Amino acid sequence: MSQHRHVRLCLPALASMLVSLSAPLNMALASPMGDDTQPPVAAPSTGAPGTACALPGDWRTPGDSLTSRSPPMGWAALADEQVVLLGERHDQPAHHRFQLAAISALHAQQPRLAIGLEMLPRESQAALDAWVAGNIDETELLEQSQWYRYWGFDAALYLPILHFARDHRLPLKALNVTPELRRRLVEQSVMAVPPTERHGIPEPAPASPSYRQRLEESLAQHAAELGDETGSRAFDAGMINDFVYAQQVWDTAMAYGLTELVEDGYLALGLVGMGHASYGEGIETQLSHLDIRAVSSLLPLTVDEACTADDGIADAIFVVHNDMIQHGPRLGVGVDMDEGSLVVSEVAPDSPAAAAGLRVGDRLLGFAGQPLDQPAQLKALVNRVMPGTQARVEVRRERAHHTLTVSFPPAPTEVEG
Numbered sequence: 001m002s003q004h005r006h007v008r009l010c011l012p013a014l015a016s017m018l019v020s021l022s023a024p025l026n027m028a029l030a031s032p033m034g035d036d037t038q039p040p041v042a043a044p045s046t047g048a049p050g051t052a053c054a055l056p057g058d059w060r061t062p063g064d065s066l067t068s069r070s071p072p073m074g075w076a077a078l079a080d081e082q083v084v085l086l087g088e089r090h091d092q093p094a095h096h097r098f099q100l101a102a103i104s105a106l107h108a109q110q111p112r113l114a115i116g117l118e119m120l121p122r123e124s125q126a127a128l129d130a131w132v133a134g135n136i137d138e139t140e141l142l143e144q145s146q147w148y149r150y151w152g153f154d155a156a157l158y159l160p161i162l163h164f165a166r167d168h169r170l171p172l173k174a175l176n177v178t179p180e181l182r183r184r185l186v187e188q189s190v191m192a193v194p195p196t197e198r199h200g201i202p203e204p205a206p207a208s209p210s211y212r213q214r215l216e217e218s219l220a221q222h223a224a225e226l227g228d229e230t231g232s233r234a235f236d237a238g239m240i241n242d243f244v245y246a247q248q249v250w251d252t253a254m255a256y257g258l259t260e261l262v263e264d265g266y267l268a269l270g271l272v273g274m275g276h277a278s279y280g281e282g283i284e285t286q287l288s289h290l291d292i293r294a295v296s297s298l299l300p301l302t303v304d305e306a307c308t309a310d311d312g313i314a315d316a317i318f319v320v321h322n323d324m325i326q327h328g329p330r331l332g333v334g335v336d337m338d339e340g341s342l343v344v345s346e347v348a349p350d351s352p353a354a355a356a357g358l359r360v361g362d363r364l365l366g367f368a369g370q371p372l373d374q375p376a377q378l379k380a381l382v383n384r385v386m387p388g389t390q391a392r393v394e395v396r397r398e399r400a401h402h403t404l405t406v407s408f409p410p411a412p413t414e415v416e417g
Contacts, residue, residue: 079109255286
């Protein structure tokens with residue numbers, strides 16, 4: 001297996017295991033929540049100078065120079081699998097459009113399919129069932145599933161997929177576990193937790209040497225991004241082992257949920273972060289440990305990534321435009337959770353929040369007409385604001401209700417030359 005450089009792992013477990021490395025969420029300065037960020041990639045290495053080996057909309061087999069307009073193995077063959085993993089970088093709209101297109105194509109071949117979601121833990125299952133049955137609307141789904149408590153990315157990216165499932169009555173399966181349970185499973189070991197308290201999740205299969213190496217490299221990279229230039233050398237062997245085990249537990253939790261769908265007679269589609277679905281490791285290793293071996297992985301990659309992708313990174317690659325979300329204007333506040341509500345912990349100087357009169361200690365009740373109960377929800381709503389417009393913020397301050405108007409500056413213009 002060649003150098004593993006083209007897919008970054010999704011690592012929110014880093015924050016729960018190594019909390020001393022990260023500060024509280026700062027809405028003024030923080031980058032998008034989550035860790036599936038765009039990795040550096042080499043320039044295309046195939047084809048004539050100035051040409052790419054593939055174009056957006058092409059399918060490729062890693063290491064193969066041929067392209068096609070459908071997966072190389074064909075949709076019918078994919079529909080005969082037990083599990084198909086559809087990778088994503090969580091904040092890239094093109095990846096979710098790819099997933100929806102793949103779900104639609106597979107549904108045409110195999111109507112009896114179900115969709116597993118990394119985004120939510122088992123505790124959200126009742127809300128997903130009610131949504132598919134048509135008993136709740138979008139707002140109720142997000143509230144009852146506690147979407148913004150468990151997932152740091154805008155629900156709008158996923159709603160077309162959720163609507164497709166609802167329209168076709170396709171089961172949605174919450175594959176994840178809560179951060180609290182994941183921490184407990186790591187600290188005590190999986191088998192030390194009673195089966196009823198761990199949703200029956202089994203002990204993970206050991207990590208392969210190559211998977212462990214990728215995890216250690218990703219841990220070092222995250223440490224460097226958090227300001228520790230020594231990378232993983234700052235962690236002792238025990239911390240690294242716990243980190244690797246946490247990723248195995250996470251992979252196993254999702255694999256076990258997908259296995260339950262297979263046992264119920266469904267073609268199981270897993271919507272998961274890229275690192276969980278790459279190189280036949282991660283979830284696929286744990287599926288094999290559970291005797292689920294008819295598995296394929298499909299990854300969306302940009303042209304540059306597809307042209308330089310390692311052999312074995314996936315069973316097929318779909319080439320997408322690089323349409324990383326252009327994040328909206330900065331509000332300029334840091335927030336903490338206190339007794340179930342958002343409290344302003346910091347106001348950045350010369351920010352839109354400061355100009356609007358927001359103060360430390362204000363309880364944020366709503367933004368742009370939407371009620372607030374999680375920091376990630378505020379981040380998603382701010383990101384939707386168009387530069388140069390205004391938004392109302394509802395706050396409670398010293399038992400009084402206030403409505404403030406935040407004016408966001410226009411986007412800077414690019415000067416040519």
